[in-house]
Amino acid sequence: MSSSPSPSPFSSLGPRGPRPPAVPPPMQELPDLSHLTEEERNIIMAVMDRQKEEEEKEEAMLKRLHQQFESYKEQVRKIGEESRRYQGEHKDDAPTCGICHKTKFADGCGHLCSYCRTKFCARCGGRVTLRSNNEDKVVRIHASSYIIIMLLDIFWNKLL
Numbered sequence: 001m002s003s004s005p006s007p008s009p010f011s012s013l014g015p016r017g018p019r020p021p022a023v024p025p026p027m028q029e030l031p032d033l034s035h036l037t038e039e040e041r042n043i044i045m046a047v048m049d050r051q052k053e054e055e056e057k058e059e060a061m062l063k064r065l066h067q068q069f070e071s072y073k074e075q076v077r078k079i080g081e082e083s084r085r086y087q088g089e090h091k092d093d094a095p096t097c098g099i100c101h102k103t104k105f106a107d108g109c110g111h112l113c114s115y116c117r118t119k120f121c122a123r124c125g126g127r128v129t130l131r132s133n134n135e136d137k138v139v140r141i142h143a144s145s146y147i148i149i150m151l152l153d154i155f156w157n158k159l160l
Helices: 038-089 143-159
Strands: 126-130 135-139
16 A cells, blocks of 8 residues: 655745745635525625635735745845855954854854854854754844744644
């Protein structure tokens, strides 16, 4: 008996974060309601209208969430570039945190972000376990970033 592997609960997550929301299929034609009373037709139409409104709200929320995620990724990329540029200009200085540019590191100290490759101190970031692969990743994380990551994690787990 052969069975295909079940899709991963994270199959909607690409290598660069959640995929943009898929366009929902167009609403099917209305069923034949001619055999119902006027009151029953009105009730069914009201339910279908509410369903359509909810689907539109959900689509708008997914689009907004995806835009926020893309904006966050862009911010991380820019900060990483800024840090590398700063570190390149100050090669003669002792190694410092790529975010606050204050904390100086001894050899082997500090954390390196798995995504933007910026070295940062314990005050500016931390270690996060990504649930998609139970891999411990060192990620620069700020309060707003942490909230976004947690919301994405909760949202995608409930969605799937």
